[in-house]
Amino acid sequence: MTRHTVGIIYPDHAAEDDYAFAAGLLGVEFPVAHIYGTDLHAVPELLDLGSPGKLAGGAAHLATAKPDALVWACTSGSFVYGPDGARRQVEQLSAAAGAVPTSSTSFAxxxxxxxxxxxxxxxxxxxxxxxxxxxxxxxxxxxxxxxxxxxxxxxxxxxxxxxxxxxxxxxxxxxxxxxxxxxxxxxxxxxxxxxxxxxxxxxxxxxxxANQVTVWEGLRLAGVKVVRPELGTLFEEEIDHGAR
The missing domain is CATH 3.40.50.12500 (Rossmann fold)
Incomplete structure (x- = not known):
């Protein structure tokens, strides 16, 4: 049986153990690569945190895990770029990861x-x-x-x-x-x-x-269908994989 892997790029340290909990519950690997910066909730610091170089470093750290999908798990470090900038951020991250299906928590x-x-x-x-x-x-x-x-x-x-x-x-x-x-x-x-x-x-x-939709988005991109009502309404029915 194939065990899927969803790579998580996570800023600093705070609630990353949510992903270990999800892995145990869902039977999917969620390896976490940490990137670092000032964890201040302020626009300049958030723009730096989500910069292409830092995210590419996270993708490189996850390369050995051969993820089926990759998610930048930082809402503020993505939406602070605006819709177009956040889209470019995801595209650049996917390219850095070798065209792995990629998203961010904001788009999730x-x-x-x-x-x-x-x-x-x-x-x-x-x-x-x-x-x-x-x-x-x-x-x-x-x-x-x-x-x-x-x-x-x-x-x-x-x-x-x-x-x-x-x-x-x-x-x-x-x-x-x-x-x-x-x-x-x-x-x-x-x-x-x-x-x-x-x-x-x-x-x-x-x-x-945020961590719920990040997990859900990674599963969606990886093509994994799962029903886990204990993770909320979003997980009550099999997800639609139609649009990416």
Whole structure:
């Protein structure tokens, strides 16, 4: 039986153990290559973090794993480039990885929302307000309306990684809006995979989190079909592999 591999390029250290949890649950390898920079949630630092040279270094580190797909697991380090820049970022990363199917967490959100036929969301962001607003703009360019968004103002990814499940639940509930079809939680530095169903029950609607959609997008690109309801509404049915 073939065991698939989805390579994850991850900034610094915060919630990368979510991918080890996913590997154990799904029977898919999720090797993580770390790239490093200042983990400040600020535009100049995020642009540097997602630069072609750093991402190419991550791809090189994963080359021996021979991944079936590759995902840049940093929402803010992709949407900060805007839709066109984020697309070029993915294309350059794919080329550096030898044409491996490649995406980023920002595009994973867009694809997941499209599959769920969701166009109105509430955004529970951990970032400062100005960075959170750039994510809202990224979604808007894809036809998704953020009916509300909250920027929690947490300055670094390391701080986000220390949030407890209770704190994440509180953040989610505070950001929700009755007009939103789903709640979006965009930071890969935030632990969420172990309590996604609790999150959805807490707000009473589908919840998409950064590490969840990153895993889902990698599986989609690798052509792996999986149903795992414990990972939320997004994993309740076999994914559609039609569009990449």
């Amino acid at each position: 959100f867009v694809q997941a929302l499209r599959v769920l036929r969701t166009t109105r969301v509430a955004v529970a962001a951990s970032y400062p307000q100005d960075v959170s607003a750039l994510f809202v703009e990224f979604l808007a360019a894809a036809g998704v309306d953020a009916v509300s968004f909250t920027g929690a103002g947490i300055e670094t990814a390391a701080q986000v990684g220390t949030l407890t499940s209770g704190e994440v639940l509180d953040l989610a509930a505070a950001a929700d809006h009755p007009d939103a079809q789903a709640l979006v939680v965009p930071d890969t530095a935030m632990h969420t995979l172990r309590f996604l169903r609790e999150l959805e029950k807490h707000v009473g609607k589908p919840v998409l989190t």
